[in-house]
Amino acid sequence: MIKNYTIEYLRLAVDWLMDTPAGLKLNKELDQFLGELFLWLIQIWSIVLAKIFSYTNEIIYSVGIAGILGASISLSLTNDLFSLATLHIHIFYKVASKIYYWQFSILLSLFNLLRGKRRNTLRNRLDSFEYNLDQLLLGTIIFTLLIFLYPTTGVYYILFSLSRLAVICIQVTFDLILVFLNQFPYFPLIIRIFHKEQLPGLNYKYNI
Structure with a gap:
């Protein structure tokens, strides 16, 4: 199941992007x-994941044994295993975001060049600057090339951003359940239901 969602669906999504999405x-x-x-990276990770999940029975048994120490331990181990199974999505997101923001920063710099501006790093502002014709021509060519390549890198960035967001939502759900298990007042609730006479203040009677 994890392989289908983290490997096969991701492979289908990449194939879809390669075919005029x-x-x-x-x-x-x-x-x-x-x-x-x-x-190629998905294929490599699928091989690694297959090696890991060849010990599925042992992993499930270990998680079950850890449950002796409490449900929160089993849930934490499950969350860690899920993070390991989706590690490639985090790596893909990092790679895609680096390419996307690298291209965006270059486009922004070239746009300032076409406007006759240059960033002053010392004063952290844009100053006017006189560029020569060769610089403007080269900047225009590179800007045109990058602006046409921008949608291609953008769709991959969106794909892996949404995939990463889905993983984060699941991990947050695990964390919320874990916080609930650790913070919920089980003992006072049990006493309240079965032995409420032992709670202070419940047997106090007002004398009128």
Whole structure:
């Protein structure tokens, strides 16, 4: 089940991005490069995951034995195993976000170049600057190339961002259940239900 959601569905999503997703006109060469790169990484991780989950019975047995120490221990181990199984999604998100923000920062710098601006790092502001014709021409060419490549990197960034968000939501659910198990007042509640006479203040009678 975990393999289907973390490997197969992700592979299908990458294949979909490599085949004109939703009619978007992506850069074919960059799309093929990124798609094959992530598919290769998914294939490697599927092999690693298969090695790990070949010990599924032992893992389940260990988690069950750990339950002797409390349900929170078993839940924590389950959360750790889930984090391990989805580690590749975190790595893919980091790679895609680095490429995306790297391209965005270059586009922003080139946009300032076309406006005749340059960032002053000492004063943290944009100052006017006179660029020569060669710099403007080269900046225009690179800016045009990157702006057409931007949607391609953007769709991969969105895919892995949504995948990472889904993983975080599941992990937050585990954490909320864990907090509930650790903080819920079981003992006072049991006393309240079965031995409420032992709670202070309940047997106090007012004399009128």
